[in-house]
Amino acid sequence: MMKETLLPQDLRNLIRRGQWQTPTTGLSPGYVQANLVMLPKSEAFSFLLFCVRNPKPCPILDVLEPGAWEPKIAPGADLRTDLPRYKIYENGEFKEEAFDVGNFVQDDLVSFLFGCSFSFESALLSAGVPVRNLEEDCNVSMYITNRTCIPAGPFSSPLVVSMRPMKREQAIRAIQVTTRFNQTHGAPIHMGSSEEIGIDNIDKPDFGDPVTILPDEIPVFWACGVTTTLAAISANLPRVITHSPGHMFVSDLRDETLTLL
């Protein structure tokens, strides 16, 4: 069986054994992949509040009790070992990457899992909307905008967006399609004029890779889960752990279960 079509549980077992350490894009298609944030219980209420106040960039899939590592959306999984790559921040500064964070976690850490735009990309393709980052086999382009999230306690962040270029008619269809995926960022937050949201050079994303924008295409922008990382590290907490970009947690949930309730 090709690795690309492994079931989530088998993929997580490979990852746990150190046999898959690269991005999870395109793996276990049809299953929900999630952004991870772990931070101390003392600030968990304020962070959860930040996420509730900013649901488009921070669509909560699961929040674990302090010191618990097995998410409801993936029974048997362990968030300390089952992501291919993690980032560790101390006092708001990036410290190191790790393949396993068992040595970095304490029992006071609370784990948050957030929806990811991977969940709607296959729905876009099915609807005839191009996904340029898949066509060009690279990471989606992400930008820090001039829009600010609603703060909560010590947490604040600009809104980060992901961008997919397409024709105007396709943008209309993309809005319809992604509206249903309200637990994985939902409808776009902006389209066209990238200057209006503070993006000066569309060819220089702040995260991920640049992609080709054809002359008859406009950029379409969705709220992006990287916002949760920026918010988490904004509070200069002693320790914050996140997934490494593109190295997501692969859950047992089907993408389709995250559409409208």
Added chain:
Amino acid sequence: MMKETLLPQDLRNLIRRGQWQTPTTGLSPGYVQANLVMLPKSEAFSFLLFCVRNPKPCPILDVLEPGAWEPKIAPGADLRTDLPRYKIYENGEFKEEAFDVGNFVQDDLVSFLFGCSFSFESALLSAGVPVRNLEEDCNVSMYITNRTCIPAGPFSSPLVVSMRPMKREQAIRAIQVTTRFNQTHGAPIHMGSSEEIGIDNIDKPDFGDPVTILPDEIPVFWACGVTTTLAAISANLPRVITHSPGHMFVSDLRDETLTLL
């Protein structure tokens, strides 16, 4: 100007001065009315987690910082005085009703506001779906079901539902219409066979009033915000304050702003 068409701010001022102490049903039409829960900061994370885990009965509109009483969704309002009637619980037991809770709140209380099905009732009417409780000028029928919410920390509750009877074709339309209102309970959770969700006698609601069900109609059930009250008092906390049923907080938000994002 008739009281029914007062703008939310004017209505809240009347309430604050003690000049409106009855239910808010039908007042300030088109504006979002909200369920209120106030509980101690020490349990606020667990309660917020309960709500996030059970979004259909607990659609969060606003959560205030501890000791803050002015919600973002109604600048200038004061949650201690601007609801017509409150219920005060101590150690999990109902203690008394009050028209003003200024004497009962401490600075460690966190206030939660939740969406309410009032927001979609006018959309149902516009779509030609009858709303029997409006026709019969009574409170909507509410029932405790045999479905349990996902617990969090010390909080647990059965799922409470509200019921509106309608023809089968109207139920299809009602599902479409309320799907858009995903921040005010969204689509129904059940229809027909009330036994299946543990309701033995549809004519004896646990809260609210019974309504007429015509021979060609089925009961359609939506998750109900009363669930948030049952969950809040389930933890036997020293003090919990909620609105009194039907006596909601009237915000400045328009119902339409709470549809799909």
